Amino acid sequence: MRVGVDAMGGDHAPGEIVKGVLEALPTLPEGVEVVLFGDQAQVEPLLSGDWQKRMTLVHCSQSIGMNESPVNALRQKRDSTIFQMAVRAGEGELDAVVSAGHTGAMVAACQMKMRLLEGVNRPGIAVVIPTFHGPVTICDVGAVVQCKPVNLHQFAQMATIYARRVLNIQKPRAALMSIGEEDAKGNELVKHARELMKSDPNLNFVGNAEGRDVFNGRLEVITCDGFVGNVILKLTEGLAEGLFKTIGREIAAESMELARQFEPVVRKIWSKHDYSEFGGAPLLGVDGICIICHGSSDHRAIKNAIRVAIEYANQNVNQRIIEELAQSAAGS
Amino acid sequence: MRVGVDAMGGDHAPGEIVKGVLEALPTLPEGVEVVLFGDQAQVEPLLSGDWQKRMTLVHCSQSIGMNESPVNALRQKRDSTIFQMAVRAGEGELDAVVSAGHTGAMVAACQMKMRLLEGVNRPGIAVVIPTFHGPVTICDVGAVVQCKPVNLHQFAQMATIYARRVLNIQKPRAALMSIGEEDAKGNELVKHARELMKSDPNLNFVGNAEGRDVFNGRLEVITCDGFVGNVILKLTEGLAEGLFKTIGREIAAESMELARQFEPVVRKIWSKHDYSEFGGAPLLGVDGICIICHGSSDHRAIKNAIRVAIEYANQNVNQRIIEELAQSAAGS
Numbered sequence: 001m002r003v004g005v006d007a008m009g010g011d012h013a014p015g016e017i018v019k020g021v022l023e024a025l026p027t028l029p030e031g032v033e034v035v036l037f038g039d040q041a042q043v044e045p046l047l048s049g050d051w052q053k054r055m056t057l058v059h060c061s062q063s064i065g066m067n068e069s070p071v072n073a074l075r076q077k078r079d080s081t082i083f084q085m086a087v088r089a090g091e092g093e094l095d096a097v098v099s100a101g102h103t104g105a106m107v108a109a110c111q112m113k114m115r116l117l118e119g120v121n122r123p124g125i126a127v128v129i130p131t132f133h134g135p136v137t138i139c140d141v142g143a144v145v146q147c148k149p150v151n152l153h154q155f156a157q158m159a160t161i162y163a164r165r166v167l168n169i170q171k172p173r174a175a176l177m178s179i180g181e182e183d184a185k186g187n188e189l190v191k192h193a194r195e196l197m198k199s200d201p202n203l204n205f206v207g208n209a210e211g212r213d214v215f216n217g218r219l220e221v222i223t224c225d226g227f228v229g230n231v232i233l234k235l236t237e238g239l240a241e242g243l244f245k246t247i248g249r250e251i252a253a254e255s256m257e258l259a260r261q262f263e264p265v266v267r268k269i270w271s272k273h274d275y276s277e278f279g280g281a282p283l284l285g286v287d288g289i290c291i292i293c294h295g296s297s298d299h300r301a302i303k304n305a306i307r308v309a310i311e312y313a314n315q316n317v318n319q320r321i322i323e324e325l326a327q328s329a330a331g332s
Numbered sequence: 333m334r335v336g337v338d339a340m341g342g343d344h345a346p347g348e349i350v351k352g353v354l355e356a357l358p359t360l361p362e363g364v365e366v367v368l369f370g371d372q373a374q375v376e377p378l379l380s381g382d383w384q385k386r387m388t389l390v391h392c393s394q395s396i397g398m399n400e401s402p403v404n405a406l407r408q409k410r411d412s413t414i415f416q417m418a419v420r421a422g423e424g425e426l427d428a429v430v431s432a433g434h435t436g437a438m439v440a441a442c443q444m445k446m447r448l449l450e451g452v453n454r455p456g457i458a459v460v461i462p463t464f465h466g467p468v469t470i471c472d473v474g475a476v477v478q479c480k481p482v483n484l485h486q487f488a489q490m491a492t493i494y495a496r497r498v499l500n501i502q503k504p505r506a507a508l509m510s511i512g513e514e515d516a517k518g519n520e521l522v523k524h525a526r527e528l529m530k531s532d533p534n535l536n537f538v539g540n541a542e543g544r545d546v547f548n549g550r551l552e553v554i555t556c557d558g559f560v561g562n563v564i565l566k567l568t569e570g571l572a573e574g575l576f577k578t579i580g581r582e583i584a585a586e587s588m589e590l591a592r593q594f595e596p597v598v599r600k601i602w603s604k605h606d607y608s609e610f611g612g613a614p615l616l617g618v619d620g621i622c623i624i625c626h627g628s629s630d631h632r633a634i635k636n637a638i639r640v641a642i643e644y645a646n647q648n649v650n651q652r653i654i655e656e657l658a659q660s661a662a663g664s
């Protein structure tokens with residue numbers, strides 16, 4: 001198995017990316033190799049040890065900036081790390097690709113070059129949010145902003161398989177994000193998707209979810225369009241960060257001694273909430289393995305993303321997606 | 333001025349509602365009266381003091397339950413508190429109505445009986461979320477789940493006027509909820525609404541917002557469709573509650589002494605986050621004043637809702653909405 005990693009993507013590239021890859025190398029199972037894509041002049045000086053045993057470096061003269069238009073960037077930057085990885089994955093030279101770079105460019109490149117799995121209408125990004133009750137997988141969080149009902153149904157199917165196989169949740173409870181539990185609540189998209197999901201025997205469908213259900217332990221999988229999912233994801237990040245900051249400030253104002261005692265507790269809670277533990281979000285539905293990491297990924301997140309890519313392959317997630325979508329199509 | 337209050341709506345009705353009203357009575361400005369709608373047998377025993385000086389009680393034999401279909405309930409329960417309040421507001425007997433009951437029924441009844449202000453396409457519920465940087469007004473949070481661009485534009489206009497006049501924010505920064513700051517990001521609805529908002533001289537439009545911007549102090553007004561707004565609102569409630577619980581649990585596990593010291597700090601932060609301080613959400617755009625309170629409202633929330641209704645009237649919010657929408661229509 002060959003895992004491509006984008007050395008140039010993310011807020012802390014290439015330093016943290018290369019560091020994460022070097023940490024991952026000694027832990028790789030037999031037969032797994034890393035192919036690192038990046039600017040040789042910047043990346044090579046960061047490499048150390050006997051990295052050449054398990055890794056090759058592919059020089060790319062370009063990379064895609066966070067604020068570029070994905071369509072233009074992919075058209076013009078043919079030697080960018082993201083484009084090159086997607087091309088090679090499409091040609092079968094890579095089994096998985098990992099990037100903390102431009103999400104839109106990564107989605108577009110993988111969709112274009114790797115194509116979709118049989119039966120998949122649109123791919124969805126599945127983010128695993130750590131909650132007080134365990135991980136909750138939300139799909140989609142930004143790949144498809146305007147969905148059809150079939151997309152929401154397939155996001156639930158694919159995310160359920162991912163949660164089962166990669167997160168080891170036996171029978172993930174799947175819900176449809178809406179604005180009330182009753183059937184009649186929600187918009188037209190949600191009402192139609194609900195009908196599809198209700199009759200799917202492979203789904204452990206628990207009905208509509210509301211915003212508060214993300215954090216109350218009622219479910220493990222949420223499906224929504226990429227617009228709503230993206231708002232949820234960023235709101236969660238912003239609120240959690242803001243709350244911790246406020247609490248820290250209030251405690252420090254109270255007493256520095258109290259703040260000192262409180263610090264290890266905060267660290268413990270943060271670590272339970274740590275995105276990097278879940279190693280990036282898979283783009284479910286592409287014919288291959290595409291792991292999209294948070295822009296602020298550090299070396300641990302990259303190391304974990306590589307682990308997730310390997311697990312994804314070992315657990316035959318894509319084969320299972322093809323089978324369940326075929327069953328679902330035959331049943332309807 | 334006559335303010336109608338629904339004694340039967342909300343999780344803690346009629347007890348907390350009546351308590352809140354009784355607390356409000358001595359604080360009412362000259363010329364303001366309360367009209368309390370509810371089941372006489374339940375409400376009258378809760379009344380005390382010389383309430384009859386500033387309040388009348390209107391007996392209603394019905395009330396609308398939280399899980400009823402609003403359309404059916406309004407059709408069948410003509411003697412329900414919500415229907416009766418809306419009818420009297422429509423007839424000019426009440427200047428404002430306040431309820432912590434069924435939001436959907438309240439929106440439908442007020443829209444039907446009070447009608448809309450001149451120029452308003454659809455009304456929007458504007459919730460004020462307390463953040464670490466001050467109050468943020470989000471409109472809509474559930475009245476209109478499928479919006480047209482004009483709705484998002486008008487929600488921003490109306491919420492801006494509300495924030496200026498009732499929350500005393502001089503030049504509220506208004507943003508459009510989307511999934512990235514760039515013009516090209518978002519769905520078709522957002523892209524079209526953005527064009528309308530950009531060219532509106534009455535708006536202090538700061539562009540697109542992302543989920544994280546709700547809590548980072550970048551803005552004071554957010555416009556979005558009722559589906560997205562409702563998800564935001566409930567997610568915020570759920571996450572804040574969950575985080576505080578988790579922190580409390582972790583601290584107690586660390587040391588009970590630390591937990592004891594930490595408690596007043598938590599109480600202080602909670603009070604800054606207290607929804608009841610903002611006294612319910614106005615339904616902006618109806619020809620009258622309609623204040624929708626959280627289902628879990630306690631007496632303070634009801635007292636504050638009455639205060640907000642009075643402030644709304646004193647500040648001529650509706651007159652200002654009519655004027656600005658007319659200006660905007662003339663300019664386009």
